[in-house]
Amino acid sequence: MSRPQELVEDQVELDEEIISGNGEVDEVMDEVDEGYTSSTPTSTLTWISWFCSLPGHEYFCEVSEDFIEDDFNLTGLNTMVPFWKEAMEMVLDVEPDEDTSKIPDVSIVEASAELLYGLVHQRYILTRAGLQSMVDKYENAAFGVCPRVYCVGCNVVPCGRSDLPGIDTVKLYCPNCNDIYSPPSSRFQGVDGAFFGTTFAHLFFQSYRELSPAPFWKPSSSTESSLSPGRSPDSVNSSQRPPFVNPNPHGGQKRPEGRIYEPRIYGFKVSERAKSGPRMQWLRLRPQSPEELDMVDWRGRWIDDEEYGDVDDDDDNEEVDKQMEDFDPVKLP
Structure with missing residues (x-):
């Protein structure tokens, strides 16, 4: 008869523990209701x-x-x-x-x-705090890399083709080739490009020049060897190259990738005069030295060129002024 008595005592102790546990839970819930604080992740998810x-x-x-x-x-x-x-x-x-x-x-x-x-x-994202938040994502390659082969995995940033919603979906801007691409995944096709706008991508690299590639690029022996048959651009170890130092403080502070694809048939270049030849390759060309950047004015014209000298600028200004002087508004009856 002693064993059933022990079972009854154990059952009583379990009941007391359950009651005390419920009481503690009730107290915790009362504290949560009073102070609006909880350790659960769903309560802090905005x-x-x-x-x-x-x-x-x-x-x-x-x-x-x-x-x-x-x-x-x-x-x-x-x-x-x-x-x-x-x-x-x-x-x-x-x-x-x-x-x-x-x-x-x-x-x-x-x-x-x-x-x-x-x-x-x-x-x-155009403010200081917003740009800093996007910098963290950019450095972690959260936006992906450029799909162009000769950009060698350059990180991209999101951008839009319009500031008004409903025009186009989000695109990705590459600072190396200065072109935009569609995101590789279809889950981004429902994101409006206006949510990032047309200004952010360029203001981002103007604010953080150390993340932008330099505007000039000079081919080296290692680059030429990497373009030889049977070797890819990724085969060249970046650690073997000396650290990049940009002498121009107004340009980007990162080593650019300036290689351009050349169509070839049996090893011979396809002529630009051919109907199927390459077109507009100069859009991706970069000057070979920062000194070439200082040889043009703010209009992109050669400074020492007589054809586009200051005389033409003065003539253009005179023509503009003359047109404004000859302007006669229509007189209403």
Whole structure:
């Protein structure tokens, strides 16, 4: 009879532990309700963090709520985003008002919130804090690399072909070949290019010149050997080359890749005069020394060239002034 008595005592102790455990849980829940703090990840996940973590949104950075709450940063956006108030409340995780019951569908507000955040994101990445956030992504190759072979895996940045939404999807800009490409993955085809704009990519490399390739490139013996048959550009060890020092402080501080593809048939170059010959290769050519960059003026004309000297500039200015003087507005009757 002693064994059943022990079982009963053990059962009583277990019941007391369960009751005390529930009591502790209730106390913890009361603390969470009172202070709005919790250690669970779902309680600290904001709408902005959730939006940036979605598949296909890896190019976005998290915009600070202080930037969104500043009315100056939102100038003109209220006319572009439908359901402005409801979209702002969703982005900032604010409890909606009772008037939101008039909205026919919540998906409409979600689309407006995505549009609002994208347009705010376009302006945020032009600020100092936004550029720094994108620098961290760029150095980690979060945006990918250039698909051009002769750029040798240069990191790219996202950009748009228009600042207005609904025109085109996001593109990738390469600072080495100065061209744009479509993202390699199809999950980025739903991202609007206006969410990054036409200014960010170029302002990014103007602000961080150490990440931009230099505008000049001179072929070396190692480059010529790498172009020999049977060897790829990646076969040349970059550690064997001396460190790159740019003598021009106004240019990029990174070693560029200036090789250009040359079409060949049985080892012979295809003539540019041929109907199937190469076209516009000069667009990718780079000067071989920084001194050549100083031989042109701000218009891109040769300074020592008599044909495009100061005389022509003066003549152009006189012609422009003369046209303005001869301008006679139409007189209304």
